[in-house]
Amino acid sequence: MLKAIWLFLACLVLGVTLFNFEKSSNPDIAQFLFYAMLVLSFPLGFLVAALLSYLVIGLHSAFGLTLESDYLSITLLWAIFVIVGYLQWFVLIPFIRERLRERKNNSKPKVPEKISP
Numbered sequence: 001m002l003k004a005i006w007l008f009l010a011c012l013v014l015g016v017t018l019f020n021f022e023k024s025s026n027p028d029i030a031q032f033l034f035y036a037m038l039v040l041s042f043p044l045g046f047l048v049a050a051l052l053s054y055l056v057i058g059l060h061s062a063f064g065l066t067l068e069s070d071y072l073s074i075t076l077l078w079a080i081f082v083i084v085g086y087l088q089w090f091v092l093i094p095f096i097r098e099r100l101r102e103r104k105n106n107s108k109p110k111v112p113e114k115i116s117p
Contacts, residue, residue, distance in 0.1 A: 003089075003090050006040065006085070006086075006089060006090075007086075009040060010037070010040055010078070010081075010082050010085070013032075013033055013036040013037060013040070013078070014033070014074075014075070014078045016029075016032070017029050017030065017032060017033040017074055017078070018071065018074065018075075020032075021069070021071065021074060023068075023069065023070075030069040030073075030074055030077070033074060033077065033078060034049070034077065037077070037078060037081035037082070037085070038081070040081070040085050041081045041082075041084050041085030041088065043088075044084050044085070044088045045081055045084060045085060048080060048081060048084050052077075052080070
């Protein structure tokens, strides 16, 4: 159920962004996508945001490239955040939780059963 809600919210963010995207009248809608997906993919989303920022700055510094917001770049940014957020919340966290549970169960001292005479 939580996975479905998370995916619905992620798709809603993309839908709202693409529906309201127009370079001339609403160029800042990409920031809505960025911040909303940052919240949905917290805390690894911050790492992704930092890496993407360094990539954009590096491309601009090295080659003079500037990235414009368009439907493709918005969708790619959304997909990156969705993949990271999904893997974090629904693969990595359950895996870690299960490992910790196994470790806790294996570390309990075993009480020998009483044998009746």
